[in-house]
Amino acid sequence: MDLELILMQLFSGVALGAILIMVALGLTIIFGMLGIVNFAHGALFMVGAYAGLYIAERTGSFWWALVLAPLLVGVFGMLIERFLIRPLYKRSIDDPLLLTFGLGYVLVEAVRIIFGTDGVPFSTPSALTGVVDLGVGYFPIYRLFVVGLVAVILIALWLGLEKTKFGLIVRAGARDPLIMRVLGVDISRLWLAVFGLGVALTALGGVLAAPMRNVNPEMGALVLAEAFVVTVIGGMGSLLGAVVAGLGIGIAVSMTALFAPEMATIVMFGLMALVLLVRPQGLFGRPVGA
């Protein structure tokens, strides 16, 4: 097995990891702030891909899809928070989880009704097709673009959380919502914004994944399980954990695909089991209090 092939497969893993990071980040931000697991996250990823497909077909431009689809789905996410999840905050922690689970069903069926049950191909935008020679091998331009864009978003997100007032409030709100409320911060509006942001991130992941994977109503189910694996390994609520675990899982899956293809999907669940045995709170998670 030559080095070039291994390098290219490694890079494929990074691109796969970049998509996983987008999904897991949204999941982990929503959990860190609102304390709920969004079981509709995978379905919203799928809705993002379909929204991208629809906008790209209408406008004839992938770039409009890339910008508009996450925005629209993000706003849709805010409506979900406002009208379905907000009534449940005073209830048990399981209720928003159950509700979003039911919502996932509804979204998948709604997409099936509108777009049909079969998969739809999503062609790579013409400006990003082809491969580029980086000296060590030929890399698909589209995947380089995905990795680059995700890196930019990660930096922007990090700067936003560390350097802006909004980021400060978000971080403080995650620590202690009650004190923030006492200090006069409108926590409800903050949570609305954070939920919208988390959903927009997964929708962006969906648009980015569309040319790499076939767009179909079931695509969210697999992604949800993958995102769970990533957040459990990285530690719930940890942004760094989501990034490290996302990359790690992406690389592990694609390297396994090279040597033992039939084990590719199974290996990530094995890794999760291993992490759970050693560190139940995840690599970067704080220990869970009783």
Next chain:
Amino acid sequence: MTSPSLAVPAQGGKGDLRTTLSAWRVPLSVLALCVLPWVLPSQALAVNVLIYGLFAVGYNLLFGYTGLLSFGHAAFFGGGAYLTGMVMVHLGLGWFPAMVLGVLGSGVLAAVMGSLSIRTRGIYFSMVTLALSQLVYYVALQATAWTGGENGLRGFTVSKINVLGLTIDFLDPVKKYYVLMVFTALALWFVSRLLNSPFGAVIEAIRENETRARACGYDVERTKLIAFIVSGLICGLAGAMSAMHLAIVPLDSLHYHTSGLVVMMTMLGGAGSFFGPFVGALVFLLIEDVASTWTSHWQLIAGLIFIFFVLFLPKGLWGTFLAWRTQR
């Protein structure tokens, strides 16, 4: 889950509906099951109620009574079905040893999954159970030689079964119903006894307040694991019954939709009550039966009904009925 209202057993006031129901719950269930095939639109539906009702009862032991929200119970239902079928196909054993091995195999699977997932709490638990059950799904998908992969497991048909020297025609829907009903009734009796035992009190104590239960000196981890295994065994039995009923095992039985199905059924009926899960399975299957004649997208209707219940009737149909009767 909003804490189900059965934390304190009703203090035996005379004529208290809940006390009466509780004391007679097993005979009442068996009576209801006996008349079921004659009141439902079809016998196939009645058999499904037996199977999914039992699945929900097993699930409820963990979700409703122990307070652990698992999203991976398809692994035990599908696992029980696959193991039962595989024993018949690959080992050539009869239906009864196949069912026994299928159920025991589910128990082993539950022991492994349970010991991994109870290391985590709350929301993590739900995520880990879902991810581990996806692992089982992909293993079944890949091990084509054993499981038939995407096509599901085929090649076993139970046409006649021998019980204590009697030969029963298993292809007759009514006879099949009553044979499978015996298993459901026995399992219900077992669950009822278990819930009335000190063990039943401890799992409810853990649901209400884990820290306090630990402070009282109970081994919380071990109790949770046992509850997980028993729940897995009962769901495995439901799966084994499903294999016997369908004579195939579809790969879908391991899919996370199957896990979701049992969560929905349990919620719909009312988690944490004895009759709730069965009522939920019955109503859910009736909705499916009716709605699927109108539209192939009946899951949309199921999802909307489920959202409605989480928002407005978190105690479920049976739980709400009980609360309403007790308040008067």
